[in-house]
Amino acid sequence: MAPSPAPDGARRERPDRETGMRRGLDVLLALGLPEAVERGGLGVMAICEITGREKSQVSRSLATLAEYGMVDRDPGTLAYRLGWRFFAMAQLAGDRRLLDDAPAVLDTLVADLGESAFLSVRQGDHAVTLVARRPGTGLQASAWVGQTFPLPHSSVGRVLLADADEDEVRAMFTQADLAGGRGPHAVRGPDDLAARVLAARREGSCTVDGEFEEGLLSIAAPVRDTAGRTVAAVNVSGPRFRMVERLDEVVDRVRAAGRALSSWAPEHADGLASTAGA
Known part of the structure; x- marks a missing residue:
């Protein structure tokens, strides 16, 4: 009709x-x-x-x-x-649970970990931040709603690219496209990026340590739709010296947050704490 x-x-x-x-x-x-x-x-x-x-x-x-x-x-x-620009601008969707639940899920991450937490989606070869939550004090990762950043140099970007196969990832970015990484462990080329995206897909999350910026540690996990496709990414970012000793805990909690926001997952925002501690 x-x-x-x-x-x-x-x-x-x-x-x-x-x-x-x-x-x-x-x-x-x-x-x-x-x-x-x-x-x-x-x-x-x-x-x-x-x-x-x-x-x-x-x-x-x-x-x-x-x-x-x-x-x-x-x-x-x-x-x-x-597209996600449609949902982000109009705040309309068949299922509003992701945008409705994201602030509470991110607030829980901030309260538990003391670091900034974000929900981002893909827009072309960039990611755009839809929701940002951060502690009130201390040294924090800087990002704001509507900010865009290149996909190859961030944990969020790797997660948002993870549905693509290695050949697709190589074809998306040239060597010149990958020049934006400022950290000591920045992506070296298309083959290197494809390998790191593959690792993120296999692990179900991505940890970026000193790639986009020296001293910055970021962990991201996918948010999936009912078909299992990645539609968004949740991540926690902060100074390496504060996060590296509890990296396993941060990874577990970020993965749990991604599951809680995924439309196929049974967990809701109010069950995040028990899920993360499982």
Whole structure:
């Protein structure tokens, strides 16, 4: 069923700019239908069938929406789904639990570990911070809501890239793209990055020690959707001298936070403490 388009006559009476906007809105409404959510997204032809639009029109709309982060394309299935920029800006989703529960989960991490905690999502070759929580005093990692940073040099980035295979990771970044690491253990090249992403996927978390910045330690874990795909990452960052002696504890708690925020996980925010201590 098409998402309630206006009559053809009404479309013809409107200027081209509004017609383009209406096409984009039709695409977004199609991607919000239950069948799109259940299937993990829709291909171009499926969207054409739902909206009654031509393939060229839908493809142009998707390209523009993807450019602005309003839709994402799954690298495996090539299906399109509503993007995290859409959820972050409009705070609309079929399941609001992630954005609703994230502050409480991060507050628990901050209270238990005394370090800053963040929830981030992927936007192209960068990550963007959606939620940030930090202790009131002391030396802390600096990040704020809306801040973006390159994927290759952070624990969050490795986790957000972990669904891609090694060849895909190598193809995403050139040697020049990897020049932003300032720490002594920074990524050396595409092959090195692919190996580190693979390690993050195998371990179910990522620890970055002195890569993006000397003396900074960061641990991230994935937040997954109902299909098991990584849609976000939760991480804790702070000075190495404070965190290195209790690294195992931090890793366990960050992984538990990721599970608590994952839509398939039984744990909710109010059960994080017991889960982390298991």
